[in-house]
Amino acid sequence: MMYATIQFLNGLSYGLSLFLVAAGLSIIFGVLRVLNFAHGTFYMLGGYIAYEAVSHIGLSDGGFWIAVALSGLVLAVLAAIIERLMLRKLYGRDEVYQLLFTFALVLLFSDVIRGLWGTQVLSISFPPELSGAQDLGLAYYPRYRLFLCLVGIVVAIGVWFVFQRTRWGRIIRAATQDREILGALGINVPLVYLVVFSAGAALAGIGGALAAPALALKPGMDTEIIVECFIVVIIGGLGSLWGAFIGAILIGQLRSIGLYFVPEWEIVLVYLLMIAVLAFRPWGLLGKREGE
Amino acid sequence: MSMKSKLSLLGMTAIALVMATGAHAQEGEPIRIGAAYPLTGPAATNGLLAALGHEMIIDKINAEGGILGRPVESFTRDSKGTPADATSAARDLITLDNADFIVGGFTSGEGLAISEVALQEEVIYIAASPKTIQMSEDNFHKYMFRTAANTNTEGGSAAIIMNDLGVKRICTMLLDYSYGHDLLKGFKAHLEELDPEAEIVTEVWPALNVSDYTPYITEVMNSDCTGVFSGIWGGLFVPFAKQAASFGFFDQKEHFVAAGEPGSQEIIEELGDDMPTGIWANSYEVWYYPDTEAHNKYLEELRQRLDNPYPPSWPITGYMAVQALAAGIEAAGNTDTDAVIDALEGLTYESAIGPQTIRESDHQANRGQYWGQIAESDEYNFKILDPVRYIEADDIMD
Structure with missing residues (x-):
């Protein structure tokens, strides 16, 4: 029982930290209709920026949290610049151009990161407030990973709240439906796009910063996470927030519970699920059928 | 500059050149050694250090008069950590740089790939850090030697x-x-x-x-x-x-x-x-x-190069590969591939971490752990x- 509980929590914490990144990817696609290859790069940059910040200001006395906030901020600004100066020119053109452009960002920033921080594996220690383990009654579990679960849930509810209950959320939802009518109604659509792209990137940056103590910073982490995020949104449905949520948790659980039931096959399970979704419900579990 | 001084400068250069080529002719042509290490990509952290060890030993050999009195010329190419890139790096070292011998490799995949090129081109390859036992068993051939330990x-x-x-x-x-x-x-x-x-x-x-x-x-x-x-x-x-x-x-x-x-x-x-x-x-x-003279001398060189009192462990891989090769060529007395293979088989050579012996059966050095x-x-x-x-x-x- 204890063992199963821990494996469940392993899957949950991994899935929920994956959600932070996949959610941004999915929302950006929903609004801008751009499949952002560079989303994993934003995640990676967030991690390295947090590393840099922590190495200057230290981990204690809230240093870690400042570093996380800084990662989000830097990514938001960087993404705004990218959207305003470059990506904006590609809307309405063939999707191939957008793919090539975001892929170019992947290559560019992976070289920038290599130049600035080298290729060795880097790591941040756990923030002192969250190191150690928590007694959950059934089992002890690392505090930091419990915290990651909490962040994932809070972000999911927060984003949902903004979408459903605020004026901005209504505008963003309207932008996914029909941008021309929205523009005709006097809404500044380019600004909506800018904010969504920037917020999605900030979420990825924060995700990378929060993942840094639990995982590690290394070359190639950008492509690893983007592949997992694509799987998440394929399973959950591209453009759907709760789809990304369910997809991310499913992937986390398939890896950890899968190891319990069918060791040696746990890696394959994720791909089997993806193939099944593509075969029987290609628009994803919670996605919308095109043209619906 | 006046015409006269220009002429005298030319004259001196000419004399210097004659002297240099004279010395050259005595020593013979340089021995060309090619090295393939991952210099970019995720494996570069280790590869660059292995390449540094390689460069250190080449410089040391040249400073001490070369191998068989001949200078050593070294060529390094990027194997990028993948078998495909290691294959082209090894091939370019042999065909474009005219390397007489190749050393290096980092991952097991790279080792197997370079070894395959060595077999096709009939050039001796010394594996510096790939450890997979497959190189000594199913994929073994006479041109492959290994100074790294195996799995x-x-x-x-x-x-x-x-x-x-x-x-x-x-x-x-x-x-x-x-x-x-x-x-x-x-x-x-x-x-x-x-x-x-x-x-x-x-x-x-x-x-x-x-x-x-x-x-x-x-x-x-x-x-x-x-x-x-x-x-x-x-x-x-x-x-x-x-x-x-x-x-x-x-x-x-x-x-x-x-x-x-x-x-x-x-x-x-x-x-x-x-x-x-x-x-x-x-x-x-x-x-x-260990606290031995050979090891301490090696560390002294490494500390100077890196300006770091606590030097990293990776350079030794590149260093030892060339030490074994140089000892093999010295023992053979020439750079003929078959002669060097004969000399390397069963050879005991002095490395930075003490004597190492390459056994005849699978060309594996008795590199301990x-x-x-x-x-x-x-x-x-x-x-x-x-x-x-x-x-x-x-x-x-x-």
């Missing part, structure tokens, strides 16, 4: 440590690709000889590219094994150790034997306080052991290996 030696030495710790029930955490599976083969074979009662009760196989090891950590913690053998190599050990420690893994599992060089200075410094005290880990080289227990240090602000044990390779190469 049998590494796995076997881990079995010796595990047996000395008295562990009867063992878990393994090896990476799910050729290196991990080859290591297990070496470990199992020697463990059975040492202690037929010892048993592997749980095996977990994380993929090479996972970043979250927690499901595997939990799986092993749920097993009743008392000792764990891991092969989570190099920088991959960093996230693993942190994740495991946050679960209290190293408190619950009494004995942990970590292959894949997590005991290297590079990893110990990167992990800092998070490096788990009490575990056993190996390294290619340890800068505080440095193991040590991670301990707190009063002297340094990082942990150290204490005690350090050098496990001889002679009985564990098969």
Whole structure:
């Protein structure tokens, strides 16, 4: 029982930290209709920026949290610049151009990161407030990973709240439906796009910063996470927030519970699920059928 | 400049050139050595250091008068950590740079790829760090020599440590690709000889590219094994150790034997306080052991190059490969490939870490393994290996 509980929590914490990144990817696609290859790069940059910040200001006395906030901020600004100066020119053109452009960002920033921080594996220690383990009654579990679960849930509810209950959320939802009518109604659509792209990137940056103590910073982490995020949104449905949520948790659980039931096959399970979704419900579990 | 001084300058240059070529003719043509190491990509952290060791030994040989009195010219190409790029690097070294010999390689995949080119081109290849046993068995050929240890030696030495710790029930955490599976083969074979009662009760196989090891950590913690053998190599050990420690893994599992060089200075410094005290880990080289003249001289050179009092362990791989090759050419008396192969077979050469012998049967050097227990240090602000044990390779190469 204890063992199963821990494996469940392993899957949950991994899935929920994956959600932070996949959610941004999915929302950006929903609004801008751009499949952002560079989303994993934003995640990676967030991690390295947090590393840099922590190495200057230290981990204690809230240093870690400042570093996380800084990662989000830097990514938001960087993404705004990218959207305003470059990506904006590609809307309405063939999707191939957008793919090539975001892929170019992947290559560019992976070289920038290599130049600035080298290729060795880097790591941040756990923030002192969250190191150690928590007694959950059934089992002890690392505090930091419990915290990651909490962040994932809070972000999911927060984003949902903004979408459903605020004026901005209504505008963003309207932008996914029909941008021309929205523009005709006097809404500044380019600004909506800018904010969504920037917020999605900030979420990825924060995700990378929060993942840094639990995982590690290394070359190639950008492509690893983007592949997992694509799987998440394929399973959950591209453009759907709760789809990304369910997809991310499913992937986390398939890896950890899968190891319990069918060791040696746990890696394959994720791909089997993806193939099944593509075969029987290609628009994803919670996605919308095109043209619906 | 006046016409006269221009002329005298020309004259002096001419004299200098004549003298230089005169000396050259006596020494003969340079010996051309090609090196393939990953200089870019994720493996570059290790590859650049191996290439540094290569450069150091080439400079040292040239400063001491070359090989057979001939200067050595070195060419380095980027193998990028992949078999495909290693193949083209090796091929370019031979066909474009006209290398007489090639050294290097980092991953097992690279080693197999370069070895294949060496066979096709009939050029001697000295494997500096690839360890897969497949290079000595199914894919063995006469042009391949190895100064690195192989996976049998590494796995076997881990079995010796595990047996000395008295562990009867063992878990393994090896990476799910050729290196991990080859290591297990070496470990199992020697463990059975040492202690037929010892048993592997749980095996977990994380993929090479996972970043979250927690499901595997939990799986092993749920097993009743008392000792764990891991092969989570190099920088991959960093996230693993942190994740495991946050679960209290190293408190619950009494004995942990970590292959894949997590005991290297590079990893110990990167992990800092998070490096788990009490575990056993190996390294290619340890800068505080052994305290011999040859080793200290090597360290002195390395410290100067890097301006670092605690030098990293990787340069030794590139350094030793060329030491073996140079000794082979000296013994052969010329650079003829077959003559050098004959000379290298059974040759004992002086390396930075003491004499090494290359056996005839599979061209494998008896490169042993440095193991040590991670301990707190009063002297340094990082942990150290204490005690350090050098496990001889002679009985564990098969």
